[in-house]
Amino acid sequence: MTTIYGMIDSGNCYKPRLLMAKLGQPFKHVEVSSHVGATRSAEYLAKNPNGMVPLLELDDGRLLAESNAILIYLAEGTRFLPADRYRRGLAYQWLFFEQYSHEPYIAVRKAILTFPERAKDATPERLELTLTRGNKALGVMEKQLSKTPFFAGDEMSIADIALYAYTHDANKGGFDLGAYPAVSAWLERVRADPGHVPEEWLP
Known part of the structure; x- marks a missing residue:
């Protein structure tokens, strides 16, 4: 298995x-x-x-x-990887965005605020940097989701799964998701997709 x-x-x-x-x-x-x-x-x-x-x-x-x-x-071979070459490229684009422009700030800010072993990293400068750049990433997402229901177009893809993972609880890092209505609506669409499970789920 x-x-x-x-x-x-x-x-x-x-x-x-x-x-x-x-x-x-x-x-x-x-x-x-x-x-x-x-x-x-x-x-x-x-x-x-x-x-x-x-x-x-x-x-x-x-x-x-x-x-x-x-x-x-x-x-590969599922509904989560677009068959269309361009839409597949868009999905990959958002995967790179998630790792370079999103996760280092939204995920890291949550980690240094919630994990005791990371508390030493919660300097005022680090907190300000992660908040500013995390909000920038959310702003980029907001613009895209104001135009399309999902990141690679009309259908959910791995780009949405990647970005959902650290966005759905970004409030734990001090981000105000209420300031991003298109992002908030997208989070609901991802949760409504068949087979959704919460982060704490295990097989």
């Missing part, structure tokens, strides 16, 4: 769990938490030398790291 190594409280790890749930595909979850150093164990580093989660392990033992790469792999 396919195995996903991950953390229950990580948005990056939520992404493949959410996609697998929507696809109705069985998998095993193995908790590997950085909070207790499990991602740095010799056993785990033998699987992923980068010491990060999530990590996908296929039935035949092959491994695939990086949350958005895992989404692309799992979505």
